[in-house]
């Protein structure tokens with residue numbers, strides 16, 4: 001249909017047992033909190049979907065047009081290592097798809113829109129804090145150039161919800177994603193022994209995300225799908241590590257087939273570097289610590305591969321061999337992204353020496369950990385300080401501590417940059433340019449996010465709006481106040497983030 005606003009690909013492509021039609025539960029006094037005009041422009045959203053009472057009534061779920069049939073998707077998952085045969089959209093509804101300017105469709109979902117058949121004990125709602133956190137952090141991620149779901153709008157519901165720390169104002173997030181297919185979507189059908197459902201889901205994942213694989217022979221196609229998902233996931237985790245991001249809940253139900261970051265719960269960007277840092281209040285064992293993320297990605301991919309076995313070969317042993325043959329390559333696949341990324345963090349181009357260069361960055365990270373150095377600012381400082389000049393070396397010694405290890409590292413780095421170690425060397429302007437585009441200046445620092453959320457709960461949205469402006473300029477200071485680049489004072493430090501479900 002021409003000029004159609006919403007599409008409904010899930011109804012056509014997904015197994016009928018994998019979704020339920022559900023109407024949103026009305027809210028009492030909806031109001032727009034934040035609206036993402038840039039993103040709306042990507043979809044050529046009509047004016048009355050962007051602002052005004054109609055937009056508020058629609059995005060709150062109170063008055064959806066008849067043509068939209070909201071749908072809750074079923075999924076399962078492994079949560080902190082434990083299988084859960086049924087999860088599903090317990091507080092989210094898929095409205096359908098919008099056509100992006102790039103020609104492809106994107107899912108549009110309301111999160112916090114009321115109970116569904118998958119709500120279990122939950123109230124189907126979301127609080128203003130977690131909704132604004134997801135808005136801020138996902139938009140920061142997009143600006144950083146890292147695959148992610150997006151935030152189109154945040155609305156207050158006018159209702160109060162009960163959470164761990166007492167009553168909280170309710171809110172709804174309008175989320176946009178390439179799709180909401182999760183590793184856990186496959187687990188749902190695998191738990192039910194539904195081979196047909198799995199096949200349709202795999203076909204949907206290929207058609208939606210990797211259409212070039214459609215020309216493959218069907219059996220090869222499924223392994224190729226797994227390979228693509230492995231590559232996307234490896235790349236994504238390496239990108240998170242570039243900017244110091246800790247997802248916090250890398251359960252299989254929060255891992256996408258598209259390779260987009262999904263579900264910003266107790267997530268956080270690191271201030272001071274600690275390889276094993278955990279900030280999520282629910283991750284007591286440190287399963288999803290910063291440096292565990294690649295291992296957990298591989299673990300999750302293995303759960304996905306188990307689901308796909310019946311599609312890989314009729315003979316189980318052959319299917320297992322094929323899946324194992326692929327997944328044992330994960331560490332190499334990850335390194336292919338991670339090593340060049342590490343080298344780029346210290347301004348070095350990807351050369352045949354990339355492994356040694358990555359090791360040089362690893363040594364720097366060790367020094368940073370000992371010194372309690374700020375992850376973001378140390379790399380920016382290194383980008384500004386010529387390693388071969390005394391002034392630059394002084395600035396780094398001030399950050400890393402005046403210790404023999406620091407001096408040794410600085411010497412090795414200077415030799416590498418100058419080409420004194422037999423390597424190609426790197427021009428100072430190239431080094432600086434590469435570091436400036438690899439290392440952000442602005443991340444959504446936890447204490448700033450926290451302060452913005454507290455203000456919003458009290459009715460003041462300004463801090464959230466200001467922070468949004470800042471994180472949308474991740475690689476340049478842009479004349480923005482220095483306060484956005486400073487690590488927290490000891491009393492401002494956030495030691496744990498909460499998911500607020």
Ligand code: AMP
Pocket residue numbers: 087088089090091092118119120121122123124125126253254263265499501
């Ligand atoms: P999450 O921790 O947000 O990834 O959610 C895990 C599961 O719990 C998903 O199936 C959610 O839909 C469900 N869930 C989380 N919060 C709520 C809530 N307030 N009401 C109903 N279901 C919820």
Ligand code: MG
Pocket residue numbers: 253254263
């Ligand atoms: Mg989730």
